[in-house]
Amino acid sequence: xxxSAGMLAFVVSVALVVTIVAPIVLVVLWIKDVRKGELW
Amino acid sequence: MNAVNSAILDPAVGWMILAAFSAFWxxxxxxxxxxxxxxxxFMLAGRxxxxxxxxxxxxxxxxxxxTTMAAPQLAFQMGIWGMLxxxxxxxxxxxxxxxxxxxxxxxxxxxxxxxxxxxxxxTWVWRIFLVISFAYALxxxxxxxxxxxVLIHALTGIEYQVGMSVILAICVAYTMLGGxxxxxxxxxxxxxxxxxxxIILAWLAIDKVGFEPMHTAVLKQRPELxxxxxxxAIMFLFNNLLFGVGEIFHSNVWWSRAYAYREGxxxxxxxxxxxxxxxxxxxxxxxxxAAPALDLNVPAADMVGPxxxxxxxGAGGAILVFIIVFAALASSLDSLLAATSxxxxxxxxxxxxxxxxxxxxxxxxxxxxxxxxxxxxxxLCLSRETTGATLAQxxxxxxxxxxxxxxxxxxxxxxxRTNRMGAGLAMVLGxxxxxxxxxxxxxxxxxxxxxxxxxxxxLITTLLWPGEYDWQRLNEAAGGVRT
Numbered sequence: 276x277x278x279s280a281g282m283l284a285f286v287v288s289v290a291l292v293v294t295i296v297a298p299i300v301l302v303v304l305w306i307k308d309v310r311k312g313e314l315w
Numbered sequence: 316m317n318a319v320n321s322a323i324l325d326p327a328v329g330w331m332i333l334a335a336f337s338a339f340w341x342x343x344x345x346x347x348x349x350x351x352x353x354x355x356x357f358m359l360a361g362r363x364x365x366x367x368x369x370x371x372x373x374x375x376x377x378x379x380x381x382t383t384m385a386a387p388q389l390a391f392q393m394g395i396w397g398m399l400x401x402x403x404x405x406x407x408x409x410x411x412x413x414x415x416x417x418x419x420x421x422x423x424x425x426x427x428x429x430x431x432x433x434x435x436x437x438t439w440v441w442r443i444f445l446v447i448s449f450a451y452a453l454x455x456x457x458x459x460x461x462x463x464x465v466l467i468h469a470l471t472g473i474e475y476q477v478g479m480s481v482i483l484a485i486c487v488a489y490t491m492l493g494g495x496x497x498x499x500x501x502x503x504x505x506x507x508x509x510x511x512x513x514i515i516l517a518w519l520a521i522d523k524v525g526f527e528p529m530h531t532a533v534l535k536q537r538p539e540l541x542x543x544x545x546x547x548a549i550m551f552l553f554n555n556l557l558f559g560v561g562e563i564f565h566s567n568v569w570w571s572r573a574y575a576y577r578e579g580x581x582x583x584x585x586x587x588x589x590x591x592x593x594x595x596x597x598x599x600x601x602x603x604x605a606a607p608a609l610d611l612n613v614p615a616a617d618m619v620g621p622x623x624x625x626x627x628x629g630a631g632g633a634i635l636v637f638i639i640v641f642a643a644l645a646s647s648l649d650s651l652l653a654a655t656s657x658x659x660x661x662x663x664x665x666x667x668x669x670x671x672x673x674x675x676x677x678x679x680x681x682x683x684x685x686x687x688x689x690x691x692x693x694x695l696c697l698s699r700e701t702t703g704a705t706l707a708q709x710x711x712x713x714x715x716x717x718x719x720x721x722x723x724x725x726x727x728x729x730x731x732r733t734n735r736m737g738a739g740l741a742m743v744l745g746x747x748x749x750x751x752x753x754x755x756x757x758x759x760x761x762x763x764x765x766x767x768x769x770x771x772x773x774l775i776t777t778l779l780w781p782g783e784y785d786w787q788r789l790n791e792a793a794g795g796v797r798t
Contacts, residue, residue: 276542276543276544277534277538277541277542277543278395278541278543279530280526280527280529280530280531281526283395283526283529283530283541283601283604284526286395286399286597287517287521287526287597287598287601289594290593290594290597290598290601291514291517291518291521291594291598293590293591293593293594294510294513294514294517294591294594294595294598295514296591297374297510297591298506298507298510298511300587300591301367301370301371301503301506301507302507304365304366304367304370305367305368305503307366307367308365308366308367308368311365313363313365313366313577314365314367314368315350315360315361315363315364315365315368315496
């Protein structure tokens with residue numbers, strides 16, 4: 276049972292999108308924490 | 316093969332990157348650590364770490380050099396399941412999310428994972444747990460130090476002993492200067508560096524090679540990598556899952572963060588970290604599948620990631636890999652140094668040697684413990700005799716130890732009836748039979764067997780000899796007062 280090129284592209288693309296979102300979310304959370312005075 | 320001749324980067328460039336990042340991490344550690352007041356400030360960052368830093372530190376610590384270097388290696392050796400199996404390492408973070416919340420609620424004044432085991436199960440189980448914890452922590456610390464030396468040597472040609480010493484010295488320096496505040500603060504920057512780096516590499520692999528040519532070349536040269544029923548990879552998947560859960564459930568690296576987070580942050584931080592960690596081995600790993608399409612002759616599987624990166628981006632790709640690996644190594648090494656030092660300080664120095672030590676004395680001792688631990692790790696890393704296959708075996712061996720703690724920890728946090736005899740027996744029997752399985756069957760079953768034996772022992776002893784633990788005892792005594 277072999278994975279197809281389309282399926283490989285789908286799995287990697289979903290993983291890549293989540294990984295691209297991660298640093299954005301971290302920076303947004305950081306800004307929110309700083310504004311609320313809850314960074315530390 | 317002589318790594319100096321085959322190194323991807325010029326040693327001078329390697330030294331420039333090492334020097335620049337070393338100076339930056341130490342400055343940042345010092346800067347962040349200036350406001351660490353008292354013992355709690357140093358060990359637990361004042362117990363007020365917010366969601367952003369809390370999430371980033373959990374992610375960065377779990378992204379080790381293994382994730383960034385071994386993910387491509389596993390994809391190259393085990394194909395699609397190698398990457399996906401590695402991704403299941405995130406299950407440990409996700410499952411620890413509710414535990415972190417409960418730990419913070421039950422023990423708002425505690426310092427270490429040892430505090431919980433001592434108060435929940437008593438002195439002897441605590442000592443068994445400490446043996447397991449230190450065996451694992453030292454194994455991980457030495458493997459990270461060695462990985463640092465080996466990777467720096469392979470990427471730049473800088474001598475193993477020099478590279479290993481530099482990375483250990485940097486992490487010891489900023490952890491000594493700023494304690495957990497320095498560790499968590501640098502982790503945030505390191506997380507962003509790692510994520511941006513692997514995104515660029517993955518993007519380039521897709522853009523310059525493409526999925527279709529990549530798939531065609533792999534299917535032609537290494538069809539087994541695309542096989543969804545590869546047995547070795549499926550076994551690896553389950554063992555890796557349990558190993559990861561055992562590592563996270565017992566290790567003070569994760570408990571100290573649960574204590575350090577601001578109230579209400581623990582669950583969210585570990586859950587978001589788990590979600591965002593899941594795709595990292597896939598994104599970092601799949602670039603290895605580009606090797607056949609690029610017609611690369613890979614001499615050793617662990618160098619496939621840097622080789623593909625250098626082929627796609629030239630020297631820039633190699634520099635990018637070096638920065639990613641350096642950030643991943645530092646973010647795990649500093650966390651392990653801080654958490655293991657806390658365990659030594661709270662559970663050995665205060666717990667066994669000087670129970671009446673003042674906070675001031677402990678605060679001073681904390682820095683020296685970090686330094687001492689760094690020196691011990693450095694001495695153990697000096698010899699390269701144990702690298703390669705032996706080092707990998709050492710890591711798999713610790714799977715038998717850590718998996719035996721999953722049930723005593725989880726049941727101890729939620730079930731009043733789980734008793735000290737059951738917890739102690741579960742750790743001893745799980746570890747022993749896990750080690751026997753390691754020697755008689757193979758590395759891939761050590762964690763699995765240990766977890767099953769430990770689970771069975773906890774369940775049977777809880778049912779047959781139920782205890783009636785009062786949760787209040789955890790809160791009252793957790794500040795280090797012996798009862």
